[in-house]
Amino acid sequence: MKPAAALRDAALAALVAFGLFAPLVGLRTEVAEGGLALRGRWDDVAWLCLLAFLGRFALMALAGRRLHVSVPAWLHRASRYAVPCCLGLVVVLPWLPFVERYELDLGILVLTYVMLGWGLNIVVGLAGLLDLGYVAFYAVGAYSYALLSLSFGLSFWVCLPLAGILAAFAGVLLGFPVLRLRGDYLAIVTLAFGEIIRVVLTNWVSLTGGPNGLSGIPRPGLFGLAFTSEEGGFADFFGLEYDPVHRVIFLYYLILGLALLTNWVTLRLRRQPLGRAWEALREDEIACRALGINVTVTKLTAFAIGAMFAGFAGSFFATRQAFISPESFTFIESAIILAIVVLGGMGSQLGVAIAALLLIGGTELFRDLAEWRMLIFGAAMVVIMVVRPRGLVGTRTPSIALGERRAIGGNYVSEGH
Amino acid sequence: MILDVENLTMRFGGLTAVHAVSFQARRGEITALIGPNGAGKTTVFNCITGFYRPSEGRLTLHAAQGPVALQKLPGHRIARAGVARSFQNIRLFPGMTVLENLLVAQHNRLMAATGWGIGAVLGLSRYPAAEAAAVQLARHWLEATQLLARADDPAGALPYGAQRRLEIARAMCTEPALLCLDEPAAGLNPRESDELAALLLRIRAQGTSILLIEHDMGVVMRISDRVVVLDHGRKIADGPPAEVRADPKVIAAYLGDGDEDEAA
Numbered sequence: 001m002k003p004a005a006a007l008r009d010a011a012l013a014a015l016v017a018f019g020l021f022a023p024l025v026g027l028r029t030e031v032a033e034g035g036l037a038l039r040g041r042w043d044d045v046a047w048l049c050l051l052a053f054l055g056r057f058a059l060m061a062l063a064g065r066r067l068h069v070s071v072p073a074w075l076h077r078a079s080r081y082a083v084p085c086c087l088g089l090v091v092v093l094p095w096l097p098f099v100e101r102y103e104l105d106l107g108i109l110v111l112t113y114v115m116l117g118w119g120l121n122i123v124v125g126l127a128g129l130l131d132l133g134y135v136a137f138y139a140v141g142a143y144s145y146a147l148l149s150l151s152f153g154l155s156f157w158v159c160l161p162l163a164g165i166l167a168a169f170a171g172v173l174l175g176f177p178v179l180r181l182r183g184d185y186l187a188i189v190t191l192a193f194g195e196i197i198r199v200v201l202t203n204w205v206s207l208t209g210g211p212n213g214l215s216g217i218p219r220p221g222l223f224g225l226a227f228t229s230e231e232g233g234f235a236d237f238f239g240l241e242y243d244p245v246h247r248v249i250f251l252y253y254l255i256l257g258l259a260l261l262t263n264w265v266t267l268r269l270r271r272q273p274l275g276r277a278w279e280a281l282r283e284d285e286i287a288c289r290a291l292g293i294n295v296t297v298t299k300l301t302a303f304a305i306g307a308m309f310a311g312f313a314g315s316f317f318a319t320r321q322a323f324i325s326p327e328s329f330t331f332i333e334s335a336i337i338l339a340i341v342v343l344g345g346m347g348s349q350l351g352v353a354i355a356a357l358l359l360i361g362g363t364e365l366f367r368d369l370a371e372w373r374m375l376i377f378g379a380a381m382v383v384i385m386v387v388r389p390r391g392l393v394g395t396r397t398p399s400i401a402l403g404e405r406r407a408i409g410g411n412y413v414s415e416g417h
Numbered sequence: 418m419i420l421d422v423e424n425l426t427m428r429f430g431g432l433t434a435v436h437a438v439s440f441q442a443r444r445g446e447i448t449a450l451i452g453p454n455g456a457g458k459t460t461v462f463n464c465i466t467g468f469y470r471p472s473e474g475r476l477t478l479h480a481a482q483g484p485v486a487l488q489k490l491p492g493h494r495i496a497r498a499g500v501a502r503s504f505q506n507i508r509l510f511p512g513m514t515v516l517e518n519l520l521v522a523q524h525n526r527l528m529a530a531t532g533w534g535i536g537a538v539l540g541l542s543r544y545p546a547a548e549a550a551a552v553q554l555a556r557h558w559l560e561a562t563q564l565l566a567r568a569d570d571p572a573g574a575l576p577y578g579a580q581r582r583l584e585i586a587r588a589m590c591t592e593p594a595l596l597c598l599d600e601p602a603a604g605l606n607p608r609e610s611d612e613l614a615a616l617l618l619r620i621r622a623q624g625t626s627i628l629l630i631e632h633d634m635g636v637v638m639r640i641s642d643r644v645v646v647l648d649h650g651r652k653i654a655d656g657p658p659a660e661v662r663a664d665p666k667v668i669a670a671y672l673g674d675g676d677e678d679e680a681a
C-alpha cells in the first residue's frame with residue numbers, strides 16, 4: 001500500500017479510536033464532595049490514539065509484503081519425529097527430576113484443555129459447526145459424575161462412561177432443535193444453551209446445591225486401591241511410603257489416557273465415512289444432501305461425540321477438584337476452548353495440542369504479571385492470527401490417497417459454519 | 418420410463434417459476450431440458466432432487482424397486498432412491514482431495530459396512546473390503562473422466578473443466594438410475610464439450626438415464642434422444658431434437674421477448 005493511503009487509513013483508525021476512548025477513558029467520574037465530579041484524562045486518550053495510529057500504520061505498511069511465515073523444509077522433515085518425541089516426553093514427565101507437584105498440576109490442567117480442544121475440534125474443526133456453548137457439556141459431565149457418585153456411591157469407572165453418555169444425550173437434545181440453523185444463528189443458540197445450563201445449575205438448589213456447588217466428591221482409585229495413608233490404600237498395598245503426590249501422578253496419567261482416547265477416536269473416525277461426511281458437511285452442506293447424506297443425523301453425531309468427550313473431561317474435573325460449582329462453567333471457558341481450536345488450526349489435532357499448551361501453560365507462566373497477563377495473551381493471539389490466519393497448523397491431511405498423501409493448503413479448505 | 422413429471426407447479430410468493438409442466442424421461446435415454454434464461458429449468462431440477470417442495474404436481478421415479486413419489490421425500494432420500502445431480506454453480510468439496518470427493522459420494526454404502534460408525538472405531542468390521550471396493554469404483558470413474566492423475570489433489574485446485582467432470586464422476590459414484598446435469602458444458606471450450614458429449618454417451622450406454630439442462634445447442638442436438646423446451650415456466654415443445662429445432666414457438670422463444678409479446 002502507498003504511504004499516503006496508509007497514512008490516511010491510520011488517521012482514520014486514530015479518529016475511530018478517539019471516538020471510542022474519549023467517552024470511555026477521557027471522562028472519569030470521581031467521588032467528590034457533594035456528589036460526583038468529572039475529571040478529564042485527555043493525556044491517556046492521546047496516548048491511546050497515537051498507539052492506534054502507529055499500529056494501523058505499521059499493519060498497512062506491512063500488508064504489502066507477504067506476512068505468511070512458511071515452515072522451512074528441515075522443520076517439516078523433523079516434524080515427523082516431533083509427535084512421537086513429544087508424546088514420549090509427556091509420558092515420562094512425572095518422573096523427570098525437576099517436576100514437582102506444581103508442574104504436575106499444570107500438566108493436568110493443560111491436558112484437560114487439550115482434551116476439551118480435541119473434543120470441540122470434532123464439532124468446530126471437522127463438522128464446521130460453530131459451537132459457543134461447549135462448556136455446557138463439560139458441566140453436564142461434571143455434575144452427572146458428582147451426583148451419580150454422591151447419591152449412589154458408584155465408583156469412578158462406572159460414573160465416567162455414564163457421565164459421557166449423559167453429556168452426549170445433552171448434545172443430541174441441543175442438536176435436534178438447533179441443527180437446522182447455520183452460522184451466526186447456530187453460534188448464538190449454542191451460546192444461549194451454555195448459559196441456560198449454567199443458570200439451571202445455579203438455581204436448582206435442591207439437586208445441584210446452587211451457587212454453593214457440590215463438595216466431597218469421591219476420589220478415584222486404582223482398581224479399588226484408594227490413594228490414602230490408611231491400611232489397604234495404594235501406598236500400603238505396594239509397600240511404599242504414603243505420599244500425596246501418588247494421587248496427582250495417577251490423575252496425570254488418567255487425563256493423559258482420556259486425552260489420548262479422544263485423539264485416537266477422532267483420528268480413526270476421520271478415516272471413516274462418518275468423519276469424511278463431517279468434513280464434507282463443513283465444505284458444502286447442499287452437495288452432501290444431493291449425495292444422499294442425512295445431514296441432520298451426521299451433524300447430530302458430531303455434536304453427540306464432541307459432547308461425550310466434554311462429559312468425560314467434566315467427570316475428570318469433578319473428581320480431581322472434589323468440588324464443583326457453576327462458577328467453573330462460565331462462557332469464558334467455552335471461549336478459551338474455542339480459541340484453542342481456532343488458534344491451533346481448525347481440524348488439526350497437533351495444532352490444537354500446541355495451542356492448548358501455549359494458551360493454558362502460557363497464562364500460567366505469566367501469572368506474576370497480574371493483569372498485564374491478559375493483555376499479553378490478547379496481543380499474542382492477534383499476532384498469531386495475523387501471521388498465520390489459518391491457525392498454527394493450517395493445512396489439512398487427506399484421509400486417504402492413491403499415491404502419496406500430500407497436505408492440502410489452508411486456502412482450499414473451507415471453515416464451515 | 419424412468420421419470421414421470423405430472424403437472425409440476427412451483428410458486429415463489431407471487432412468482433410462478435414453473436407452471437403445470439408435464440413430461441417424461443425415458444429409461445436409457447438422454448432427455449434434454451432447454452429454454453431461455455430464467456425459464457425455470459433449474460427450478461424443475463430442484464423440485465426433482467428435493468431442494469424445493471413443489472407447490473403442485475407429482476414426480477414419480479420408476480426405480481428398480483418400483484415407483485417412488487419424489488415430491489414427498491426429503492433430499493437425501495431422493496438421492497438414495499437413485500437420483501444424482503450436478504449443480505449449475507459447481508459444488509465440490511474444495512478442501513478434500515478428488516478421491517475423497519468420490520468416497521463421500523459412496524457414504525451410505527460405506528457407512529453400512531462400518532456398522533454405523535461404532536464397529537469401525539473398534540476395528541471390528543468388514544470395512545477395509547468395502548473401502549477397497551469404493552476406491553475401485555472411484556478409480557473407474559476417475560479413468561472415465563481423465564482425472565486419475567489428479568486423484569490426490571484438492572478438488573479446489575483443479576481447473577474449471579476438470580471440476581465439472583469431477584462433479585459428474587462424483588454423481589456417478591452414487592450409482593444413480595437417473596443422472597440430472599445442470600449445464601455441464603457451461604464454460605467449457607469446444608474440445609472439452611466434445612469430450613463431455615462422449616462421456617455422457619458412455620454413461621447412457623452403461624444404463625444410466627440422463628436428464629440434461631444445457632445451453633450449448635450443439636451438444637444438445639447431437640446427443641439427446643428427446644428435448645423438452647420451457648419458456649417462462651411453461652412447456653412449449655417436447656419431441657425429438659430435429660422436430661423441436663424446427664418448431665416456430667421454440668424459435669420465437671429463443672429470438673427474444675419482442676416476438677413473444679405478440680404471441681401472447
Ligand SMILES: Nc1ncnc2c1ncn2[C@@H]1O[C@H](COP(=O)(O)OP(=O)(O)OP(=O)(O)O)[C@@H](O)[C@H]1O
Nearest residue numbers: 429432434452453454455456457458459460461505
Ligand atoms: N428460490 C427462489 N426464490 C424466488 N424466485 C426464484 C427462486 N429460484 C428461482 N426463482 C425464479 O424462478 C425463475 C426461474 O429460475 P431458474 O433458475 O429455474 O431458471 P433457469 O431456467 O435455470 O435459468 P438459467 O438458464 O439462467 O439457469 C427465475 O425468474 C428466478 O428468479
Ligand SMILES: [Mg+2]
Nearest residue numbers: 458459460505
Ligand atoms: Mg439454471
